[in-house]
Amino acid sequence: MSVQSVQRALTILTLFSHRRPVLGISELSRLMDLPKGTVHGITRTLVDQGFLSQDEQTKKYRLGLKIHELGIVLSGTLELNQKSAGPCHQLSRRTGLLSRIGIWDGGSVVITLNTHPNPMPVLPYQVGPRIHAYCSAIGKAILAFLDEKTIRQYLDRTRMTAFTPHTVTVKKKLLEDLKATRRRGYAIDRQEAVQGMGCMGAPIFDHQGGVAGALSLSGPVNQVLGDQTEELAGEVLSTAAEISRLFGYFPAIMETGAS
Amino acid sequence: MSVQSVQRALTILTLFSHRRPVLGISELSRLMDLPKGTVHGITRTLVDQGFLSQDEQTKKYRLGLKIHELGIVLSGTLELNQKSAGPCHQLSRRTGLLSRIGIWDGGSVVITLNTHPNPMPVLPYQVGPRIHAYCSAIGKAILAFLDEKTIRQYLDRTRMTAFTPHTVTVKKKLLEDLKATRRRGYAIDRQEAVQGMGCMGAPIFDHQGGVAGALSLSGPVNQVLGDQTEELAGEVLSTAAEISRLFGYFPAIMETGAS
DNA sequence: AATATTGTCTGTTATTATCGAACAAATAAA
DNA sequence: TTTATTTGTTCGATAATAACAGACAATATT
Numbered sequence: 355m356s357v358q359s360v361q362r363a364l365t366i367l368t369l370f371s372h373r374r375p376v377l378g379i380s381e382l383s384r385l386m387d388l389p390k391g392t393v394h395g396i397t398r399t400l401v402d403q404g405f406l407s408q409d410e411q412t413k414k415y416r417l418g419l420k421i422h423e424l425g426i427v428l429s430g431t432l433e434l435n436q437k438s439a440g441p442c443h444q445l446s447r448r449t450g451l452l453s454r455i456g457i458w459d460g461g462s463v464v465i466t467l468n469t470h471p472n473p474m475p476v477l478p479y480q481v482g483p484r485i486h487a488y489c490s491a492i493g494k495a496i497l498a499f500l501d502e503k504t505i506r507q508y509l510d511r512t513r514m515t516a517f518t519p520h521t522v523t524v525k526k527k528l529l530e531d532l533k534a535t536r537r538r539g540y541a542i543d544r545q546e547a548v549q550g551m552g553c554m555g556a557p558i559f560d561h562q563g564g565v566a567g568a569l570s571l572s573g574p575v576n577q578v579l580g581d582q583t584e585e586l587a588g589e590v591l592s593t594a595a596e597i598s599r600l601f602g603y604f605p606a607i608m609e610t611g612a613s
Numbered sequence: 614m615s616v617q618s619v620q621r622a623l624t625i626l627t628l629f630s631h632r633r634p635v636l637g638i639s640e641l642s643r644l645m646d647l648p649k650g651t652v653h654g655i656t657r658t659l660v661d662q663g664f665l666s667q668d669e670q671t672k673k674y675r676l677g678l679k680i681h682e683l684g685i686v687l688s689g690t691l692e693l694n695q696k697s698a699g700p701c702h703q704l705s706r707r708t709g710l711l712s713r714i715g716i717w718d719g720g721s722v723v724i725t726l727n728t729h730p731n732p733m734p735v736l737p738y739q740v741g742p743r744i745h746a747y748c749s750a751i752g753k754a755i756l757a758f759l760d761e762k763t764i765r766q767y768l769d770r771t772r773m774t775a776f777t778p779h780t781v782t783v784k785k786k787l788l789e790d791l792k793a794t795r796r797r798g799y800a801i802d803r804q805e806a807v808q809g810m811g812c813m814g815a816p817i818f819d820h821q822g823g824v825a826g827a828l829s830l831s832g833p834v835n836q837v838l839g840d841q842t843e844e845l846a847g848e849v850l851s852t853a854a855e856i857s858r859l860f861g862y863f864p865a866i867m868e869t870g871a872s
Numbered sequence: 873a874a875t876a877t878t879g880t881c882t883g884t885t886a887t888t889a890t891c892g893a894a895c896a897a898a899t900a901a902a
Numbered sequence: 903t904t905t906a907t908t909t910g911t912t913c914g915a916t917a918a919t920a921a922c923a924g925a926c927a928a929t930a931t932t
Contacts, residue, residue, distance in 0.1 A: 356658045357889065359920065360622040364662040367683060375690035379879055392921055394880065399616045403623040404719070413879055413929090417687040419718045422725065423743065424626060425684020428676040431634035459678045460663075466681065484682065616920065618889065638910055648891055653911065655889095672898090672910055878929065888919070898909065 362386065363396045367405065370417050378414045432457075434558070434567045435467045437600040442569065443469045445593045449586060451573040453593075455558075456485070456492035458500070458565065461508060463493045466567070485547065488514050488528055489521050491555030494541035495568035498532040499557045505532070520545040540587055540594075541568075545575055552578040554587055556594035561602030569594045621645065622655045626664060629676050637673045691716075693817070693826045694726045696859040701828065702728045704852045708845060710832040712852075714817075715744070715751035717759070717824065720767060722752045725826075744806065747773050747787055748780050750814030753800035754827035757791040758816045764791070779804040799846055799853075800827075804834055811837035813846055815853035820861035828853045 369377060369385055377385075383393040397415060400406040404420035429435055438455045446453040446469045455467040463485050487493030487508065497505060514523040522528055535541040543553040552575035560566040571590050572578060578586060595605075628636060628644055636644075642652040656674060659665040663679035688694055697714045705712040705728045714726040722744050746752030746767065756764060773782040781787055794800040802812040811834035819825040830849050831837060837845060854864075 356661060357618050357622070357654050358887095359616050359618045359889085360655055360658040361662065363616070363619040363622065364659070364664055364679075368662070368679065370683070370686060372686050372689055375686070380877070389922055390879080391881080391923075395616050395920070396619055398880095399619040400623070402615060403620065403627070405623055416690070417683060419687075419716070419723050420623075420627065421680065421683045422687050422723060424629070424676060424680045425687075427629060427631050427634070428678075428681050428684075430631055431675070457678070464678050464681060617918095618920085639908075648893095649910080650892075650912080651890055657911095874932080876929105876931070879927095881926070882924095883922105885922085886919100887921075888917100890918075891914105891916085893913090895912070896910095898907105900905100900907070902903100902905070 359396060362388070362392075363400060366393070366396060366400065367417070367421075370415075376409070376412075376414045376416045378412075382415075429466055432466055433601075434597075438467055438558070438567075438569065438597050439469075441593050441596045442467060445569075445571065445589060446470065449571060449589060451571050451578065451586075454492065454570050454572070455567055456490075456496070456555075456570065457567040458487075458496045461487070461511060463487050463490060463496065463568075465492075486512075486514075488512060489517060489543065489546040490570070491541045491543040491553035491572070492568040492570045493555075494528075494531060494535055494543070495555035495557045495570070496565050498535035498541060499559075499565045517547055518545050518549045520549075522546060538587075539591055542579065543570075543572075544579060550575055552576075554578060554583075554590050556590045558594050559598040559601065559603040559605075563603060563605075566598075566601060569597065618655060621647070621651075622659060625652070625655060625659065626676070626680075629674075635668070635671075635673045635675045637671075641674075688725055691725055692860075693856075697726055697817070697826075697828065697856050698728075700852050700855050701726060704828075704830065704848060705729065708830060708848060710830050710837065710845075713751065713829050713831070714826055715749075715755070715814075715829065716826040717746075717755045720746070720770060722746050722749060722755065722827075724751075745771075745773075747771060748776060748802065748805040749829070750800045750802040750812035750831070751827040751829045752814075753787075753790060753794055753802070754814035754816045754829070755824050757794035757800060758818075758824045776806055777804050777808045779808075781805060797846075798850055801838065802829075802831075803838060809834055811835075813837060813842075813849050815849045817853050818857040818860065818862040818864075822862060822864075825857075825860060828856065 366382060366386065369382065379390055379394055379397060382397065383390040386393060397406060401408050401418070404418045406415045407418040408415050434455060434457060442453050442455060453469050454465055456463040456465050465485065485493065487497050497508065509525050516523050522531065540554050540556040545551060551572055553570050553572035555568045555570035557568050558566045569590060571586060624645065625641060628641065638649055638653055638656065641656065642649045645652060656665060660667050660677070663677045665674045666677040667674050693714060693716060701712050701714060712728050713724055715722040715724050724744065744752065746756050756767065768784050775782050781790065799813050799815040804810060810831055812829050812831035814827045814829035816827050817825045828849060830845060
């Protein structure tokens with residue numbers, strides 16, 4: 355079935371995180387529950403190919419530049435990113451707010467693109483790659499338009515913890531929120547993830563009408579969800595629709611004549 | 614020594630490029646010169662762990678989001694990026710030009726950060742991750758301050774091809790350029806990589822005085838290398854020095870008294 | 873100075889991944 | 903449509919391969 359050593363190698367890579375950027379052999383062998391010799395062989399191969407780099411002095415390991423390269427290849431070839439780049443930028447320029455694109459992947463959201471209204475000293479992605487679906491506009495915008503089975507699965511498997519006093523942690527309330535999201539066409543995040551930050555997010559559909567991802571606009575709460583909420587919502591919705599159109603999605607108008 | 618299957622798995626990953634974002638099993642087995650069964654086992658493992666994703670319809674493979682995640686972990690934890698982000702941004706805002714940070718890695722340069730003066734519809738990295746050292750300001754800025762042995766190795770192993778009429782393809786001329794770079798403290802790229810684009814780059818040193826990377830400023834030739842060249846050079850040099858200082862590098866003033 | 877922990881290496885064993893052929897499904901050609 | 907080719911996938915036998923444990927020196931800690 356699955357190749358053991360490769361599996362182990364990949365697991366080793368995923369042990370490196372923002373919180374734990376450098377790891378030594380002993381630490382790895384402890385985490386993996388494998389003999390040092392075994393881990394060393396794999397690690398060596400990863401270093402040889404540039405997926406890990408080893409500090410010459412401390413002998414410890416960190417992620418290698420090859421990963422950086424591949425990451426760029428990926429984000430550059432992501433269809434969603436390619437189609438969203440232009441519209442997303444214009445949106446953030448018109449509104450003066452931060453706009454982002456996220457994609458659904460196995461129970462959470464991965465941010466794949468963000469554009470800044472003002473020049474900022476930013477690393478490619480600011481907030482971190484993976485965010486929770488239940489407390490983000492992007493997440494809720496996607497979730498709301500997934501099939502019911504997937505939503506149920508998500509609710510069953512997710513433990514909702516609060517990040518701010520405003521975070522919704524009750525499943526029933528989330529379901530209501532999703533319903534409201536479907537009704538109005540876009541999702542709202544009222545300081546649910548970050549204190550003081552408000553977001554609105556709209557889904558992006560592919561040519562089959564499936565959810566390809568979502569677009570969000572975020573900034574200070576009073577600025578995003580204040581007087582001009584409706585204007586902004588319109589902007590977000592039309593931009594998302596514009597991107598959906600690039601995917602070949604043209605919502606068919608079913609209602610004809612009557613009423 | 615090296616674990617074969619892991620090596621193969623990593624090679625498979627690197628076969629995916631901007632030019633070839635999707636690959637099938639047969640294609641892979643041809644490229645790897647391995648039986649389909651073998652490749653399939655490895656590919657499956659890569660998919661299971663999220664390093665590849667498989668299109669449900671075409672059954673073909675592309676890079677998975679796990680790689681995106683790891684790429685972000687890496688660039689976020691790169692010491693050079695962390696230290697450069699602020700100064701780099703301010704530089705690009707003051708000058709209105711694009712500024713980038715690059716790092717030396719096995720004979721070429723990897724761009725790890727770039728900041729835009731104006732909001733632009735950009736993917737995280739615009740120019741592509743790896744660039745040649747001999748025809749870029751960043752590359753020459755780094756190269757010039759590496760030890761002689763490494764420079765010689767680089768020259769021996771590199772075939773210099775021309776990208777524009779201005780590209781230097783003669784090794785002797787490159788050596789002279791590096792000498793001039795050392796003398797003036799920064800490197801110049803006069804449309805050597807891209808027609809119409811000019812760059813200047815200055816090295817960044819770590820606490821031991823080794824080259825940690827380089828900073829570059831680029832834009833239209835006449836704008837970068839025109840009247841205000843000297844001003845800009847000063848900006849670039851002082852910004853690079855500022856970052857070096859964050860690394861704990863304080864160039865000691867050796868000349869005392871006499872002459 | 874003494875102890876503990878680190879990363880690395882070696883050879884032997886049997887686990888493990890490779891191989892090649894056969895499979896059905898999908899695509900391309902006739 | 904039918905034929906032919908290509909696709910991704912499965913399977914089981916063989917032998918090559920990677921795992922293992924212990925020993926090593928070097929570094930870090932006490």
